[in-house]
Amino acid sequence: MQKLTAQRQAILNVINQSDRHWDADAVADALKEGGTPVGIATVYRGLAALADQGLILSIQLADKKRYERADKAHHDHLVCTSCGDIEEFCKPEIEHLQDLVAKENNFQIQGHQLLIFGNCKACAVKGL
Numbered sequence: 001m002q003k004l005t006a007q008r009q010a011i012l013n014v015i016n017q018s019d020r021h022w023d024a025d026a027v028a029d030a031l032k033e034g035g036t037p038v039g040i041a042t043v044y045r046g047l048a049a050l051a052d053q054g055l056i057l058s059i060q061l062a063d064k065k066r067y068e069r070a071d072k073a074h075h076d077h078l079v080c081t082s083c084g085d086i087e088e089f090c091k092p093e094i095e096h097l098q099d100l101v102a103k104e105n106n107f108q109i110q111g112h113q114l115l116i117f118g119n120c121k122a123c124a125v126k127g128l
Contacts, residue, residue: 002049002052002053005046007036007038007042007046008046008049008050010031010034010036010038011027011031011038011043011046011047011050012050012055012056014027014030014031014034015027015050015056015067015068015069016056016069016071019068019069019072020068021059021066021067021068021077021086022066022067022068023064023065023066023067024040024043024044024047024064024065025040027043027047027067028040028043031043047065047067050067051067054070055070056068056069056070057069057070057072059077059086059113059115060113061079061115062117066086072088073090074090074095075088075089075090076088076089076090076091076094076113076114076115076116077089077113077114077115077116078116078118078120079115079116079117079118080118080119080120080123081117081118081119082119082120082123082128083120083122083123083128085120085122087120094114098112
C-alpha cells in the first residue's frame with residue numbers, strides 16, 4: 001500500500017467533497033484555488049495511486065479519465081459527447097441482465113462499468 005502523502009490527501013479531499021466527475025486538470029485547478037497548488041504530474045500520479053488503492057473510482061472516457069468518490073452506491077453513466085456532462089443512473093434490470101450473461105458464460109464478475117454515449121437533453125434541444 002502506498003503512502004497517503006499530503007498532496008494525495010488534498011486530492012482525495014477535493015474529490016470526496018462533491019458528486020462531480022473530476023479530470024486531472026479540474027483537480028489541479030481546485031487545489032490551486034483552495035491554496036494548495038500541486039503540479040499536474042503530481043496530480044496524475046496521485047489520482048492513479050488513489051484509484052489503485054480503491055479510495056476513488058476511475059472512468060475511462062474517450063478523451064481522458066475521470067474520477068469520483070468511491071463511497072457511492074453502484075451506478076452507471078450517461079456521457080454527453082457534446083458538452084461532456086456525465087449523468088449517473090442505476091437500473092436493476094441492466095444489473096440482472098449482466099449477471100445472467102455472466103452466469104450463462106460461467107464468468108465471475110469482479111466489477112464493471114457501463115458508459116452510454118450520446119447527447120444530453122440540453123444539447124439535443126440545441127441541436128448539437
